[in-house]
Amino acid sequence: MRAVAVANYSAQPTIMELPDPRAGHGEVLVGIRAAGVNPIDLSIANGEWAARGADARFPLIMGIDMAGVVEAAGEHVTRFAPGDAVFGQLFLPPLGSTGTYAEQVAVPEEANLARVPPGMDLETAAALPTAGGTALNIADGLGPLPGETVLVVGAAGGVGSFLTQLLAASGARVLTVARADAADRLRAYGAAENFDRAAVSVPDAVGAACPDGIGVLVDLASEAPAFAELATLVRVGGTALSTRYAADVDDLAEYGISGINFRVNMTPDLLARLADAVVTGQVAGPPIRTVRLDDVPSLLGRPSVGAAGDKIVVLPGG
Ligand SMILES: NC(=O)c1ccc[n+]([C@@H]2O[C@H](COP(=O)([O-])OP(=O)(O)OC[C@H]3O[C@@H](n4cnc5c(N)ncnc54)[C@H](OP(=O)(O)O)[C@@H]3O)[C@@H](O)[C@H]2O)c1
Numbered sequence: 001m002r003a004v005a006v007a008n009y010s011a012q013p014t015i016m017e018l019p020d021p022r023a024g025h026g027e028v029l030v031g032i033r034a035a036g037v038n039p040i041d042l043s044i045a046n047g048e049w050a051a052r053g054a055d056a057r058f059p060l061i062m063g064i065d066m067a068g069v070v071e072a073a074g075e076h077v078t079r080f081a082p083g084d085a086v087f088g089q090l091f092l093p094p095l096g097s098t099g100t101y102a103e104q105v106a107v108p109e110e111a112n113l114a115r116v117p118p119g120m121d122l123e124t125a126a127a128l129p130t131a132g133g134t135a136l137n138i139a140d141g142l143g144p145l146p147g148e149t150v151l152v153v154g155a156a157g158g159v160g161s162f163l164t165q166l167l168a169a170s171g172a173r174v175l176t177v178a179r180a181d182a183a184d185r186l187r188a189y190g191a192a193e194n195f196d197r198a199a200v201s202v203p204d205a206v207g208a209a210c211p212d213g214i215g216v217l218v219d220l221a222s223e224a225p226a227f228a229e230l231a232t233l234v235r236v237g238g239t240a241l242s243t244r245y246a247a248d249v250d251d252l253a254e255y256g257i258s259g260i261n262f263r264v265n266m267t268p269d270l271l272a273r274l275a276d277a278v279v280t281g282q283v284a285g286p287p288i289r290t291v292r293l294d295d296v297p298s299l300l301g302r303p304s305v306g307a308a309g310d311k312i313v314v315l316p317g318g
Contacts, residue, residue: 002316003102004296005059009047013297016059021106023074028109030086034126034290035100036065037312038158042300044095054095061099062296063314064091067116067125071104079109087125087275088113089133089266101296103316114271117279123288125275127311131158132274132283134243134264139166141262142216142239146171149214151206153230154221155191156182157305158286159243163218164189165283172216175209177202185309189284203229214238222246231257286311292318 005016023029041062043049050056067087070080080086089112090098090105098107107113116125138159142150145167155164155176167174168190176183176191183194195205206214213235219227219242227246234240236256240247245261252259277283289310291299296314305311 001103002293003059003061003099004063004293004314005061005096005099005101006045007059009045009050009056013045013062013300015294015297018059018061018102021104023072023077023106025075026077026108026110027074027106028070028077028080028086028113029072029074029104029106030066030068031071031104032066032068032100032102032316033122034067035063035102035314035316036126036129036131037063037296037299037314038065038130040064040091040130041101049095055093056095057097060096061102062096063100063102064089064098065126065129066090066100066105067122068105073109074106077109080113085116085122085125086113087116087122087129088268088271089129091266101293101314101316112266112268112271114268114275117275120275120279123290123313123315124278124285126313127286127288128274128278129266129271130264131311132162132278132285133266133270134159134262135162135166136270136274136277137264137266138163138218138241138243138262139170141260142167142170142218142241144170145216147173148216149173149175149210150216150218151175151177151214151230151233152191153177153202153217153219155186155194156309157220158311159220161185161189161286161305161309162283163220164191167218169282175206175214177221182309203233206230206233217241219244219246224248231259288313290315290318
């Protein structure tokens with residue numbers, strides 16, 4: 001089969017012809033129709049997760065999100081049958097062994113897979129797992145926030161586009177930090193106000209808009225120094241969460257703030273709830289920009305979400 005893979009951690013991603021996978025005991029073989037692109041894909045291929053102790057297999061096939069159709073089921077598979085449309089996040093050890101920028105993948109049926117609901121196309125399903133699942137997991141953890149002011153930094157991206165909607169629906173007053181050309185889209189998602197970091201000093205502007213401070217900071221973009229500065233906006237008793245492991249939890253605790261270095265807890269149930277929210281219209285899925293497998297190497301490193309909120313989805317058969 002064809003796949004985008006790296007031969008080692010310092011190699012460039014390229015198209016490779018690799019052996020077709022087979023469904024082993026307890027595994028399903030999925031014909032991948034669409035694979036969502038996320039920032040983590042490049043960081044896995046770069047070796048950032050090796051530095052965190054994760055094992056890998058080379059050639060390392062890139063990508064963790066996908067949607068497709070079950071083509072075969074190994075012995076003792078009970079959850080799925082050939083013909084089922086499924087989607088999921090395949091972030092399994094060793095890294096690269098279940099990559100999704102590929103025509104097929106074989107995975108244990110208890111992996112983070114769920115059925116694509118009727119009415120949802122496979123491109124949309126492939127765009128959901130990592131970005132939408134992370135946003136739903138964060139919103140679940142924060143709980144209902146009626147009237148609370150929440151600042152979402154990096155709101156125009158994959159996670160932020162879902163999170164802005166979920167937090168606004170939970171009753172929060174959502175302030176966003178994103179480029180100006182995303183402001184109208186974020187307002188349509190329920191944001192009260194957007195701050196363009198290219199035009200203003202965000203700590204100063206948010207501080208002026210919220211003289212009593214904010215209740216929650218959710219930062220999807222900043223490195224540690226910028227995160228620490230933004231966290232000074234949070235009131236005592238509030239929460240400052242980073243998806244980039246930028247929070248100094250002990251330091252924040254001294255100021256009476258709960259610091260969180262968030263790591264998503266993906267489950268099949270979370271995926272199913274997310275798909276249900278999108279297919280019933282409670283949450284808008286992103287507009288999709290499809291690319292061919294051959295186009296992927298030249299696209300990597302660019303934002304996974306364009307100015308219009310369009311999420312890049314790879315069509316391995318395209
Ligand atoms: N810990 C976890 O479990 C977990 C799970 C999912 C994602 N993540 C991480 O969370 C981050 C966001 O993921 P994503 O899928 O939403 O990424 P994404 O689609 O690439 O979006 C990131 C957004 O952040 C903006 N941005 C970049 N630098 C910024 C800065 N200094 N200040 C404000 N905004 C900035 C980008 O805008 P521009 O285009 O204008 O630069 C873009 O809109 C990534 O680092 C990802 O790896 C972590």
